[in-house]
Amino acid sequence: MSNASSSRVVIDLDVSGPTISRHLYGHFAEHLGRCIYGGFYVGEDSGLPNEGGIRLDVVEALKALDIPNLRWPGGCFADEYHWKDGIGPKADRPSMINTHWGNVEENNHFGTHEFMALCELLGADPYVNGNVGSGTVQEMSEWVEYLTRDGDSPMVRQRKANGRDEPWKVPFWGVGNETWGCGGNMRAEAYADLARRYATFCRSYGDNKLYRIAAGASDYDLAWTEALMKAISCLGCGREPKNIFQAISFHYYTIAGSWDSKGSATEFALDDYYRTLIKAQDIDRIIRGHSAVMDAYDPERKVGLVLDEWGTWWDVEPGTNPGFLFQQNALRDALVASVHFDVFHRHADRLVMANIAQTVNVLQAMLLTDDDGGLVLTPTYHVFEMNKGHHDATAVPVHLVEQPEPYELDGKTMDLLSASASVKDGKALISVSNLDPSSPADVVLDLRGAEFRNPAGRLLTASKPQTHNTPTDPGAVAPVALTDLAADPRGLRVTLPPHSFATVSLDV
Incomplete structure (x- = not known):
């Protein structure tokens, strides 16, 4: 995009x-x-x-x-x-x-x-x-x-x-x-x-x-x-x-x-x-x-x-x-x-x-x-x-070395990207959120210190941040497979839609 x-x-x-x-x-x-x-x-x-x-x-x-x-x-x-x-x-x-x-x-x-x-x-x-x-x-x-x-x-x-x-x-x-x-x-x-x-x-x-x-x-x-x-x-x-x-x-x-x-x-x-x-x-x-x-x-x-x-x-x-x-x-x-x-x-x-x-x-x-x-x-x-x-897993360092300029409102700033990661029992889990309400984010996951296999992702998003689940539409906001996940020379590349949360799991 x-x-x-x-x-x-x-x-x-x-x-x-x-x-x-x-x-x-x-x-x-x-x-x-x-x-x-x-x-x-x-x-x-x-x-x-x-x-x-x-x-x-x-x-x-x-x-x-x-x-x-x-x-x-x-x-x-x-x-x-x-x-x-x-x-x-x-x-x-x-x-x-x-x-x-x-x-x-x-x-x-x-x-x-x-x-x-x-x-x-x-x-x-x-x-x-x-x-x-x-x-x-x-x-x-x-x-x-x-x-x-x-x-x-x-x-x-x-x-x-x-x-x-x-x-x-x-x-x-x-x-x-x-x-x-x-x-x-x-x-x-x-x-x-x-x-x-x-x-x-x-x-x-x-x-x-x-x-x-x-x-x-x-x-x-x-x-x-x-x-x-x-x-x-x-x-x-x-x-x-x-x-x-x-x-x-x-x-x-x-x-x-x-x-x-x-x-x-x-x-x-x-x-x-x-x-x-x-x-x-x-x-x-x-x-x-x-x-x-x-x-x-x-x-x-x-x-x-x-x-x-x-x-x-x-x-x-x-x-x-x-x-x-x-x-x-x-x-x-x-x-x-x-x-x-x-x-x-x-x-x-x-x-x-x-x-x-x-x-x-x-x-x-x-x-x-x-x-x-x-x-x-x-x-x-x-x-x-x-x-x-992430339950009882070991946290590993995550560094956002490149990211969009923070959004400023009322004299306060907001990072448009958030992430964390952990490792447990030979599996890594990476959580990442694109908080930008209007623009997608291309994110390189620069994976260091271990070989990885079998990457898979899940995505939670909707057409707008106001979307919610109701008895008549209980799946309006529900996880789906993250399809925009590809290999990159540094690890993986993922494209996140606006206002979205995703997890990426790996065998390490």
């Missing part, structure tokens, strides 16, 4: 970087809108295929992603959730009001046992988020005991009485959520002291070793991260730091407009497209900032950084409950995801987990469902599926 831009990407296949944890492809399920009820859970009496009320077509769709972990019950909901209300016979469970999300009544029919059953069906590790905002240390401590302790104790006896003899494996534990906001409106230093206290009583029982995650900053609030690092470090004190929690989280959403006017998921102008991708690419600066603060206190990078809420946030679809955060999911959202993953791969030495918000029917969801059995795979779903080969 004569109007295609020319780029060259150098990929050092023989230079090992950090391991890309599969947990960077984690998910998030909050009691919010139709994520749990009508999404994951339809109840045992539903006419839809289910196991213990868990919707099986949702499970099967997510299993195809090799979903590594699932965060629950929130989010803001976590800090008003009292876990003992969600165990025992459903008819005896007290109801509550979900004050954060629509002021609707929550009947607590989906609780601890249901969540753990869901994780077992998915083959996913549970990430339980405890209640610091309105809960107590004892309440959180007893939840850990109920879930993970073997032998005999008050909580173990209660768990067994509710039908589960063996303890579960729960590797990840969140100590509160957004404690700077909906989780308590705390000051950083005040929460840091609480985090030390709560985490102390979240004990590891038997061979279940808790990975405790302190509730961290919003966006670029580096002072919050520093307060938490000070709380666990002992810099200059002459003694070893206490291993009170193993990671610190932060949250970052891609919002092209303002919190009051976020814009539409499917009806947007060209400048809105650029603003969205500029905001998405800024995740690199955010991670670098938090990492730099953590490096000052933890140069060996023993403490992990966790981005346990990320994704696009648009105005809700017209006619839906504004508290349910239901939005469509277009090709633009898929490119936001592909950009994030490229950044995650580059920072895999510090960033150990990420959870997109959220999995079903809320924000940048993988799946959209209806009560009649309809299920739509979103464009974002396909990025997760196409990138599965």
Whole structure:
């Protein structure tokens, strides 16, 4: 194509970087809108295929992603959730009001046992988020005991009485959520002291070793991260730091407009497209900032950084409950995801987990469902599926040595090409996105350090960035074979259409 831009990407296949944890492809399920009820859970009496009320077509769709972990019950909901209300016979469970999300009544029919059953069906590790905002240390401590302790104790006896003899494996534990906001409106230093206290009583029982995650900053609030690092470090004190929690989280959403006017998921102008991708690419600066603060206190990078809420946030679809955060999911959202993953791969030495918000029917969801059995795979779903080969692979260096001039808008710039690569078990996977909304890109993949065989590619694109999948057109955005892939003296040459994401796999 004569109007295609020319780029060259150098990929050092023989230079090992950090391991890309599969947990960077984690998910998030909050009691919010139709994520749990009508999404994951339809109840045992539903006419839809289910196991213990868990919707099986949702499970099967997510299993195809090799979903590594699932965060629950929130989010803001976590800090008003009292876990003992969600165990025992459903008819005896007290109801509550979900004050954060629509002021609707929550009947607590989906609780601890249901969540753990869901994780077992998915083959996913549970990430339980405890209640610091309105809960107590004892309440959180007893939840850990109920879930993970073997032998005999008050909580173990209660768990067994509710039908589960063996303890579960729960590797990840969140100590509160957004404690700077909906989780308590705390000051950083005040929460840091609480985090030390709560985490102390979240004990590891038997061979279940808790990975405790302190509730961290919003966006670029580096002072919050520093307060938490000070709380666990002992810099200059002459003694070893206490291993009170193993990671610190932060949250970052891609919002092209303002919190009051976020814009539409499917009806947007060209400048809105650029603003969205500029905001998405800024995740690199955010991670670098938090990492730099953590490096000052933890140069060996023993403490992990966790981005346990990320994704696009648009105005809700017209006619839906504004508290349910239901939005469509277009090709633009898929490119936001592909950009994030490229950044995650580059920072895999510090960033150990990420959870997109959220999995079903809320924000940048993988799946959209209806009560009649309809299920739509979103464009974002396909990025997760196409990138599965990066799970627990070794990142290799990627250098964009030739690329188009960045696009500038509102005094900010946006790279028009994004890429990352990894190697695992004799196979390499290269992810590359052409973010230019109007021009194709001719890209030379300059492959160094290893012979390669059997190149194959897949492509995700559509006629315009606004294209999205619906029950009547579920395949409007879906992967196809990448046909514009050819040998080049330096490796491979690929032509990418405008606004597209592609993966190239190789035997090495």
